[in-house]
Amino acid sequence: MSDNQIDSYKRRFLGQSAAIAGAATLGGGLVLTSVARARPADQAASSANRWGLLIDTSKCASDCDECVKACEMEHGWGRGSTDEQHSRPEQKAQWMRKVTVRDRATGHETSLPMMCQHCAYPPCVDVCPTGASMKRDDGIVLVDKHRCIGCRYCMMACPYKARSFIHEDLHDQKTESPRGKGTVESCNLCVNRVDRGENPACADACPEKAILFGDLKDANSDIARRLASEPSTEIRGDLRLDLGVRYQNI
Amino acid sequence: MKPTTFREISGNSTGYWALLGLLGLIIAAGLGAAWYMEHNGHWVTGMNNQIVWGMPHVFAVFLIVAASGALNVASMASVFGRTALKPLSRLSGLLAIALLAGGLMVLVLDLGHPDRLIMAMMNLNFMSIFAWNIILYNGFFVIVAVYLWTMMEKRANRYTKTAGMFAFIWRLVLTTGTGSIFGFLVARQAYDAAIMAPMFIALSFSFGLAIFMLVLFASYRWGGRPLGDYMIIRMQRLLGLFVVAALFFVVVYHLTNLYAAEHRDVEHFMLDGNNVYSGLFWVGYILLGSLVPMAIAWLSPFRASIGWITTAAVLVVAGGMAMIYVIIIGGQAYPLQLFPGKDVSSSFFDGVVNPYSPTLAETLLGIGGIGITLAIVVVGIRLLKFLPLSLEDARVDPHYKADEA
Amino acid sequence: MKRYGYPFLLLLALLLTAGTPALAGAPLPDIPEAIKGEQCVEDTEFMRRNHMELLEHQRDDTVRRGIRTKKHSLKNCFTCHVVMGDDGKAITVSDPRHFCRECHDYAAVKVDCWQCHVSTPEPKGDKL
Known part of the structure; x- marks a missing residue:
């Protein structure tokens, strides 16, 4: 039996058990959410969802950077990589x-x-000449590096300085987070994990649970x-970009 | 006024080949620098994740803006009926193409992946000003080439006016596109202003004419062809006019920003800061690039003095480079306003003025673009009939009377 | 890039399959055996000619639409097509014995996949 088959059996089994669990706790709502998130591998990201983060800054200690560290390890930049030895500090990538x-x-x-705010109207996507800077149907903004020509116009356009350009050859990438010289990259809301139904690495790593990940379009x-019940703000909300990342207690 | 005779330059002198050799070296240095940057990656440049566009973009934007401006001489002759300028139309078109080619070469060779350019053109995103510019720049080559053909082919002469009109409109749109690269950026305090498009058009008039004059004077002097006072004075007065027009837009741009409290900080940084940008703006652009050339253009002691007029044109070019440097680099050096009115700090240089020191490689790449431009002109005027044999007053001044000479 | 390579690979596939006696003496790429399984995700002949189409299609589906089926993914290639070095570890594409390089070097088709992608199987326990 090949790996594929095992995988598809595993998925079917998980889907069924989740559905049963969902049916059992119907009305709970929470379990239904997780069913919606366990999207089958052959199904495209859907505009029925919009992934986002809610960050409570009152829980965020100034000397803690566990979320940043988790991002570095997940995507293989900064402390999570042996690369970028030639680049000066101001040339090194910082996703978060x-x-x-x-x-x-x-x-x-x-x-x-601070990271990509996953705008509903992302300036980086508007200015990109090739469509490399893109927004998925589920609201995740990311760079399709296959199309990126390295013009850096998106970096000029981003109000959050969320993007980094890679200034040298890389060798120490993660399998799930391809990145390389001459292209632009940024936080992709851990699209690899989200597609598996997991949380972004930063949300899981926060010791204070200050980062909440979820579907903004799912009222439950x-x-x-x-x-809906607590105050929150968008950074540079005056730009009316309709952000997927919101903050509390700034 | 007699009909103009156009003739290729002989181009057999040692001087000609020495000039071409020198330009070849400059181009080789530029291409070598580009290869070095691509091979190693951009860590060998002064550019980084805060100053993402650097010296190559200063040169490229300057050349591209000047390209559309260089076409003005031709437009004035064939669209606005300034027939006295007609003998200069062909050179005007050639220089416009050459400047655009030089600028685009620099822009493309600075990309992180120039090898993917063709693929990029197949996936154009029409929301992007850059994508529009790819079409506008390519179209400019074609339209100006056709325009030149209508001038140089007798049977096509009757279409010159139509082609000229079309080229003129196209170049206005093109410079609007170039200015809008910056004008449409809401993220940065120094940009995000609709006036940047007309400001770039006005700047293009003066940059383009200044370069045109330098090329014209050099080719007539080194080619040993006569250039009369009439043409020199026309160029002189026109340059003064264009410099004033550009200055007007620059002044309005800054006054508007100064009036709005939210832009005061960035204006202080640009105009009143203890930094290279304020210096380049006041000394480079305002004093040397505008006021001095204006004085030379209009004060009587400098009338028809080719030495002084050449100086004025050189100053307009240098001041123009300074201005583009201030716009592109200064605009990025000033920190993004993540939280307006609050101070921010981070490991990613938030809230600090970003320093930029260009390396030799990226500067050589930019200069290589100028080399390409000049080489195209130098080869062009030898191969085809771009230059009139004579621009002496008897040939070009409609009011010329023999006894005045 | 791969467009230029298509005719070469076609030629290569023909050479490999036809085994023309006249060409028997010509050097051929030494294609490494897959470390497991009897059959690739598609027919071997089909893969030799069309792997690039599959990968390109998959890459757009995955990056742009979030479709993450395993069958035609680059990651899946390396679950079988891996060459072990002398140290017992999977070799990367910097080694000419790498599965992809055997043919790509032979056909002189340069691809830039490896500027960004890992060219070895995902190490166990890599995930947090």
């Missing part, structure tokens, strides 16, 4: 970073993780319910 925001008038400081999801 901790930003400290300080109010000039009051001196109050907030610490928060945790994230949608919290967004």
Whole structure:
């Protein structure tokens, strides 16, 4: 029996058991969400979903960067890779970073993780001449590196400085996160994990559970319910880009 | 006024071959630099993830903007009826094509993956100004080539005006596209302004004419062909006019930004900062690139003085490069406003002014673009009839009277 | 890039399958055996001619649409088509004995897959 067959049996079995579990706890809602997330491998991402994050900065310690570290390990950049030895610090890729925001008038400081905000109207997608910078139907913004010519116009257009250009040959990539010289890359909301029905690495790594991942279009999801009942903000909301990543307590 | 006779330059002198050899070396250095950058990756350049566009883009944008401007001399003759400029139309078209080719070469060779360019053209995203520009630039080559053909082929002369009109409209759209590369960027404080498109058009007039004058003066001097005061003075006055027009848009752009509180910080950075950009703007663009050339264009001691007028054209080119440097590099050096009115800091250089020091490689690539441009002109005027045998007053001045000379 | 390569690979496939006696002396690529399984995801002849089409189709489906079927994925190639080096570890594409390089070097078809993609099977326990 080949690996494929095993895999498809495994998937079918999981799907059935999840459906049974779902039926058993109907009304619970939460389990239904996870069924929706366990998308079969042969099914395309759908505009019925919109993946997003809700980040509670009040839980985010200024000296903690577990989410960033998890991203580095998952996608093989920074501390997660032996590459980029030639690149200067300002040339090295950073998919995610901790930003400290300080109010000039009051001196109050907030610490928060910053990455691609997965805009519904992403400027990087508008400006890309080849369609390499793209938004999937489920709202995830990413770079199709097969089409990227390395013009860096998306980096000029992004208001969040979410994108990095690769300045040298790479050798130490992760199987699930291909990246290489002469192309632009950024947070892809761990599209590889999301397609398996898992959370992005940063959300799982946060010791304070400050990062909540979910489907913004599913009214029963945790994230949608919290967004409906609690205040949250978009960074540079004035640009009206309709972000998939929202913050609390900034 | 007698009909103009166009003739190829003989191009057999040692000087001609020395010039061509020099340009060959410059091009080779530029291509070598591009290979070095592609082979190693962009870590060998001064560009990084904060200053993502650097020296190659300064040269490329300058050349592309100048390309559309260089066509103005031809447009004025065939579209706006300035028949006195007609003998210069052919050179104007050739220079426009050459400048665009030089600029595009630099732009393309700086890409992370120039090898994928053809594939990229098959997947154009029409929301992108860049994608539009790919069409506008390619179209410009074709349209100007046809325009030149209508000028140089007697039987096609009657279409010159139509072709000229079409080329003129196309070039306005083209420069609008180039300016909009920056004008449409909402993310950055220094850009995101509709006036950038007309400002680029006005800048193109002065850059293009300045380069045109330098090429014209050099080819007549080195080619030993007569160039009368009439043509020189026309160029001189026209340059003054174009410099003022460009300055007008630059002033309005900054005044508008200064008026809005949200843009005051970036304006202070650009105009009043203790940095290279403020210096390049005031000394480079305003003083040397605008005020001095304006003085030379209009004050009587400089009238018809080819030495001073050449100086003015050189200053307009240098000031123009300074201006484009301030727009492109300065606009990126100023930090993004993630949280307007608040201070931000991070491991990714948020909230700090980003330094940029170009390396030799990326500068050589840019200069290589100028080499390509000049080489196309130098070879072009030897192969085809681009230049009039004489531009002396008796031939070009409609009011010329023998006794005045 | 691969477009240029198509005629070469076609020729290569013909050479390999026809086994014309006249060409018996010509050097042929030494294609490494798959480490497991009897049969590739498609017919061997089909794969020799069309693997690039399958991969390109799969890559667009996966990156742009999120379809992650395993059958024609690049990752799946390396579950079988892997060559072990002297140290017992899978060799990367930097080694000329790599499965992809045997034919690609022979046909002088340069691909840039490996600028970004890993050319070895996914190591066990790589995931967090």
